[in-house]
Amino acid sequence: MELSSISASLLILPLLPLLYFLYMHQDPKKQPRAHGLKSYPVVGTLPHFVKHKNHILEWSAGVLKRSPTHTMSFKALGLTGGVFTANPANVEHMLKTNFGNYVKGEAIITMLEDFLGRGIFNSDGEKWLWQRKAASYEFSKRTLRNFVVDTVQFEVIERLLPLLERAGRDGRTLDVQSVLERFAFDNICRVVFDEDPACLAKDSVASPHIAEFMGACNDAQNAILARFNSPIKSLWRVKRLFNIESERRLREALATIHAYTDRIIRERRERGEARGDDFLSRFAAGDKHSDESLHDVITNLVLAGRETTASALTWFFWLVSGRPDVEDNIVREIRAVRRASSSNGVTSGAAFSPHELRDMHYLHAAITESMRLYPPVSLDTYVCKEENFLPDGTFVGKGWQVTYCAYAMARVEDIWGTDCEEFRPERWLDEAGVFRPESSFKYPVFHGGPRMCLGKEIAYIQMKSIVSCVFDRFTLRYTGGEGHPGLVTSLALRMEGGLPMQVLLTNRGQAVSC
DSSP: OOHHHHHHHHHHGGGHHHHHHHHHTSOGGGSOOOTTSOOBTTTBTHHHHHHTGGGHHHHHHHHHHHSTTSEEEEOOTTSOOEEEEOOHHHHHIIIIITGGGEEOOHHHHHHHHHHHTTOTTSOOHHHHHHHHHHHHHHHTOHHHHHHHHHHHHHHIIIIIHHHHHHHHHHTOEEEHHHHHHHHHHHHHHHHHHOOOOOTTSTTOOOOHHHHHHHHHHHHHHHHHHHHHHOSSTTHHHHHHHTTOTTHHHHHHHHHHHHHHHHHHHHHHHHHTTOOOSSHHHHHHSSSSSOHHHHHHHHHHHHHHHHHHHHHHHHHHHHHHHTOHHHHHHHHHHHHHHHHHHHHTTOOOOSSOOHHHHHTOHHHHHHHHHHHHHSOSSOEEEEEESSOEEOTTSOEEOTTOEEEEEHHHHTTOHHHHOTTTTSOOGGGGBOTTSOBOOOOTTTSGGGOOGGGOOTTHHHHHHHHHHHHHHHHTTEEEEEOSOSSOOOEEESSSEEETTOOEEEEEEOOOSOOOOO
């Protein structure tokens, strides 16, 4: 044995009795609760989390389903503790009842700050509240909703449908996940700062600036995830200090992102009163927002918009591919809406109007049910400011991270019934076939309480526009073989290996020019 190892052992040995004494005399009410998991001396249940860190979503869902309270916690002496929960009462306690005690926390904010700054998705307190009020004001405007609708319809009609038409005629298999991610990037860039990457345009090549920006966003996201996935949470600081991979990649990506956003912000400032309808132009009007806060607006909204919609629709199209009865119901509803518009003297175009989309209750239910099973944000974590007990009796220590798992909640029979793991849109409809929402704490896909997603309505408009136009003309069939696709827990829930699908022409709707 090396001398250093012997010295370390001699230093630790005198502490062992103290550690054992503290372990044996912990407050029973504050003991970790992880039913069915072996608890080890001193380190508790922490080894289970380390062992399953590469598939934490599936593993934690299984444990939470078995737990009587649908909650598990861990704590090791000398280390901070943590809680995972799939209990709606606990979710409501965190997101609403005791909102002020469950925050993003400096540790999490600092890990994301390089990329997201102190934007609306990465801030607490007055900083968050001020941004929330400003964003809420803009989201409430009809002009913004109209701009979003026009942007989505352009991307659907001019790019997505022709792409599917060509693939169907050529017999090509498409990675629909990739298609949806490119669609989402085009769409969010136009909505946020009114630039068109044209990722889906036929025979087009994105400008060098936008291509670099897109690649830099991907690199930054991967580097940030590496920080969270590291077993030593502060290791990224050392790697950044010495410019070691992946921190070196992050630094290069951030330089590209900042150079791009600097140019965009400068141009918006120069516009003055002649502003556009995009988010950045709205926020840049006047001198209320600094250039730094405008950087945060761009990165926060681009990140949210490019990930969540693409994730939701990827899993939706996969689920519907295996359920032709659900697709038939959607198609029947689309045809009924078209007939109703025609009988009222309204000529329905290639896309559907917001009014027509609102009448598609079954489609709304099908998308909602898909997100129940595969929520884009499958895990969401907060930090407890002061020690607290959750409604189910679980102790939460000061500084502990508390994570609610929307993915696990969808698979708990106590919440959704014995058919909880079945894709059944009808669970969202009343006897008249009208959509019936559930509590946001039972269905936290769009979060809940004061942090409820401001873009929920716009997200549904986007998703329903895409699905209705696609199923009005095509059928998509999954060609990835038997078995369940793998889950990739990134900033949004992605499908491992993509979503290979064959496009079948149905001639249900109007012809699409290519």
